[in-house]
Amino acid sequence: MLFLKTRKNSIEFLTPFFYIAPFLSLLIIFNIYVFFSGALSSFTDAEGINPGSFIGFENYQEALTNFDFWKSLSTTIIYTVLSIALQIPFAFVLAYILNMVPKIFKGYLRASFFVPVLINGVVIALMFRMLFNKDVGLINWFLGLLRLPNKIDWVNDSNYTIILMVFVSFWQWTGFHMVYLLASLQTIDNSLYEAAKVEGASQLRVLFQITMPMMKPALTFCFITSAIGCLKLFDLPFMLFPNAGYGPGYSARTTVAYIYEQAFSQQFRFGYASAVGWLLFFIILIVSIFQLKVLKAGESDEN
Amino acid sequence: MKKIVLLFIAFLIVYEVNAAGKKVLMWSFAANNIAEWQERKADIEKKFNIELVIEQVAEQAFVQKLQAVMMDGKGVPDIIEWKIEQNQILNADPKKCFVYPLDKYVSKSNVFKNVVAGRVSWVKYGKSIYGLPHDVHPVVLIYNDTLWKSVGVDLAKIETWDDFFTAAQKLSVEKKDGKPLHYALPWSATMNDTMFMIWQQTGAQILDKTGKPTLNTPQFKEFVTKWIEWYKTGTVCAWDWGNFAALLKNGTLAAYASPDWWVPQVNEAASSGQYQFKVKSLPYYKKGGPQTASWGGTFLAIPKTAKNPDQIYKIMEYMQYDSSAIKVRYQKTEMLPPFASVWDDPLFKKEDKRFGGQKLGELQTTLAKKMPDVITGDLFWDVIFRDFGPNLSEIVSGKMTIEQALKVSQAAAEKRYKDAAKK
Numbered sequence: 001m002l003f004l005k006t007r008k009n010s011i012e013f014l015t016p017f018f019y020i021a022p023f024l025s026l027l028i029i030f031n032i033y034v035f036f037s038g039a040l041s042s043f044t045d046a047e048g049i050n051p052g053s054f055i056g057f058e059n060y061q062e063a064l065t066n067f068d069f070w071k072s073l074s075t076t077i078i079y080t081v082l083s084i085a086l087q088i089p090f091a092f093v094l095a096y097i098l099n100m101v102p103k104i105f106k107g108y109l110r111a112s113f114f115v116p117v118l119i120n121g122v123v124i125a126l127m128f129r130m131l132f133n134k135d136v137g138l139i140n141w142f143l144g145l146l147r148l149p150n151k152i153d154w155v156n157d158s159n160y161t162i163i164l165m166v167f168v169s170f171w172q173w174t175g176f177h178m179v180y181l182l183a184s185l186q187t188i189d190n191s192l193y194e195a196a197k198v199e200g201a202s203q204l205r206v207l208f209q210i211t212m213p214m215m216k217p218a219l220t221f222c223f224i225t226s227a228i229g230c231l232k233l234f235d236l237p238f239m240l241f242p243n244a245g246y247g248p249g250y251s252a253r254t255t256v257a258y259i260y261e262q263a264f265s266q267q268f269r270f271g272y273a274s275a276v277g278w279l280l281f282f283i284i285l286i287v288s289i290f291q292l293k294v295l296k297a298g299e300s301d302e303n
Numbered sequence: 304m305k306k307i308v309l310l311f312i313a314f315l316i317v318y319e320v321n322a323a324g325k326k327v328l329m330w331s332f333a334a335n336n337i338a339e340w341q342e343r344k345a346d347i348e349k350k351f352n353i354e355l356v357i358e359q360v361a362e363q364a365f366v367q368k369l370q371a372v373m374m375d376g377k378g379v380p381d382i383i384e385w386k387i388e389q390n391q392i393l394n395a396d397p398k399k400c401f402v403y404p405l406d407k408y409v410s411k412s413n414v415f416k417n418v419v420a421g422r423v424s425w426v427k428y429g430k431s432i433y434g435l436p437h438d439v440h441p442v443v444l445i446y447n448d449t450l451w452k453s454v455g456v457d458l459a460k461i462e463t464w465d466d467f468f469t470a471a472q473k474l475s476v477e478k479k480d481g482k483p484l485h486y487a488l489p490w491s492a493t494m495n496d497t498m499f500m501i502w503q504q505t506g507a508q509i510l511d512k513t514g515k516p517t518l519n520t521p522q523f524k525e526f527v528t529k530w531i532e533w534y535k536t537g538t539v540c541a542w543d544w545g546n547f548a549a550l551l552k553n554g555t556l557a558a559y560a561s562p563d564w565w566v567p568q569v570n571e572a573a574s575s576g577q578y579q580f581k582v583k584s585l586p587y588y589k590k591g592g593p594q595t596a597s598w599g600g601t602f603l604a605i606p607k608t609a610k611n612p613d614q615i616y617k618i619m620e621y622m623q624y625d626s627s628a629i630k631v632r633y634q635k636t637e638m639l640p641p642f643a644s645v646w647d648d649p650l651f652k653k654e655d656k657r658f659g660g661q662k663l664g665e666l667q668t669t670l671a672k673k674m675p676d677v678i679t680g681d682l683f684w685d686v687i688f689r690d691f692g693p694n695l696s697e698i699v700s701g702k703m704t705i706e707q708a709l710k711v712s713q714a715a716a717e718k719r720y721k722d723a724a725k726k
Contacts, residue, residue, distance in 0.1 A: 047399070048370065049370060049373045049374055051374065130545060133543060134541045135486065135541045136540065136546065136555060141480070144482070145480070150482070151481070156696045157696075158696070242492055243692040243693050243696070248492065248699075248700060249694065249697040249703075250693045265685050265689060267685075267722075
């Protein structure tokens with residue numbers, strides 16, 4: 001009897017683990033294992049099919065004194081700052097407007113803004129590369145109709161690289177943030193607005209003192225996911241510009257493109273690439289912690 | 304009962320071991336070629352008493368996956384089919400190379416001696432040959448004769464690229480919104496396509512025989528200067544893979560340098576009947592020089608982890624160069640095999656309706672015999688795409704002079720060379 005009870009207890013105890021086992025095993029194989037194997041390899045001179053030998057912090061030292069690494073990082077940071085600065089405020093305004101739109105249009109508009117999120121990044125990059133083609137692209141054709149300069153070599157001129165990257169990711173991701181912010185807007189208790197109305201608060205005051213503070217968790221989520229996505233950017237510059245991930249004058253070489261180059265150019269410097277990957281991980285971690293602190297994530301200003 | 308079960312298990316083990324010994328795993332990224340291998344699978348299997356398993360591996364993940372399985376030692380292919388251009392996996396130092404050098408096989412082979420030398424140079428790194436080329440991809444000039452003749456130019460008589468671009472200015476006179484209605488050639492600000500093909504005609508090597516970068520030679524500078532001059536004539540058109548055939552069909556593009564696999568791009572335009580297309584050898588870069596080049600291509604190779612390279616080589620050679628099969632390859636894919644001994648076959652001398660009865664195959668085989676020699680090496684692709692490519696765009700946009708760009712590119716390439724030499 002006692003045996004049966006113990007057995008029943010242990011089955012009950014183990015059941016949740018069975019449920020999460022598929023996820024857990026995938027997590028261990030594709031994340032945790034890779035995570036630690038990458039960490040180990042960052043301390044080696046692994047190249048090509050040779051696992052390499054331990055070289056301490058040499059790879060990290062090399063990366064931190066390497067001009068190309070810093071240049072790729074600065075490109076990534078500029079792109080990240082510009083993207084976030086444009087996408088999230090615009091998504092917020094869009095969500096705010098959409099929240100006031102009659103219900104019959106709301107679903108349609110929300111879906112329209114969200115569609116780009118569902119398109120594969122590579123497809124988007126190829127589509128925009130055709131649109132921005134200097135001689136036969138639609139953008140220059142349209143500029144020509146307006147009697148504006150229509151021979152702009154968008155993808156081959158380093159002046160436009162960051163602008164183009166920011167523009168395309170704005171088109172792709174603003175809808176995603178908008179949907180999330182809209183959902184958050186809709187959860188705000190209407191009685192707060194009614195109380196503000198009774199107190200005679202202006203629209204602007206309502207926006208800054210009720211709506212925005214109540215949306216802090218959602219905004220924090222958008223800021224952090226957006227920052228992480230931007231700092232990991234790879235597919236867009238890789239496909240949008242010539243020279244696979246470099247762009248004109250190396251202006252599109254993001255940090256992940258730099259990692260890719262080190263790992264998969266003819267030298268196959270896996271150890272070094274892993275070290276740069278870890279540096280990027282720490283940068284993302286610091287940025288995320290900073291954002292969480294600044295935005296006091298999870299807390300609304302209700303208190 | 305127990306005995307029967309044990310016997311059955313023993314049978315299964317023996318069968319599995321036997322099957323594993325016969326199984327030959329091949330990876331390829333090229334869908335076109337896989338169709339050919341699948342069609343010939345039964346024949347290959349029968350001839351070598353093997354089970355040929357062909358897996359398509361995505362081009363973008365190919366090298367990463369190969370590297371991973373080679374380090375792991377499991378699921379490693381016995382044969383790989385990889386691209387000749389930007390191939391990364393070959394190295395002049397056999398120790399660093401992903402695949403076996405094939406020198407001991409090709410030196411004794413009566414079959415391999417028929418493969419044209421100009422094609423072998425693409426899989427020769429340092430002193431070793433690492434792959435069996437699938438194709439030769441001679442480049443010809445396909446042009447819209449109707450459009451060129453409408454501006455009084457008979458391209459058949461044009462001898463050099465300089466003449467070509469002078470004539471092209473007549474073609475691009477007619478404009479809309481300030482842009483030509485017809486362009487002479489497709490163009491991009493990289494050394495990927497048209498520029499890459501014309502560069503091969505110049506003889507200006509990217510690396511010297513010792514593998515050292517040579518972007519600072521007068522010949523290479525002369526070529527880049529000419530290329531930029533040609534670009535500034537405004538007769539070339541930026542293009543994309545997706546819209547190429549449409550640009551030919553609507554007359555926006557009036558000519559293109561085409562390897563054999565790119566010829567079918569003209570099919571729709573030629574069959575529409577609006578324009579008459581013709582074909583000729585590439586104009587000379589300098590009179591007396593090569594009138595062709597190559598673009599694209601694949602090779603078969605044996606990863607170092609393959610267990611029976613001697614047998615694998617025999618299988619590969621049969622797959623690539625069996626004379627009856629490679630004729631079928633040309634019929635089905637228009638890809639010319641790099642195997643000179645079959646080029647006299649009537650198959651390669653047929654009239655081609657797309658080009659008003661001109662004999663495209665005959666032109667291709669004639670040109671393929673005179674492919675320009677290109678010195679490849681460990682840094683070749685990195686120097687082109689990573690050291691020179693991004694600076695070429697800067698020349699085009701006017702941010703760098705040719706001298707500055709070549710100086711910076713050469714410095715980057717030399718650094719790469721020194722770094723590689725240290726290891």
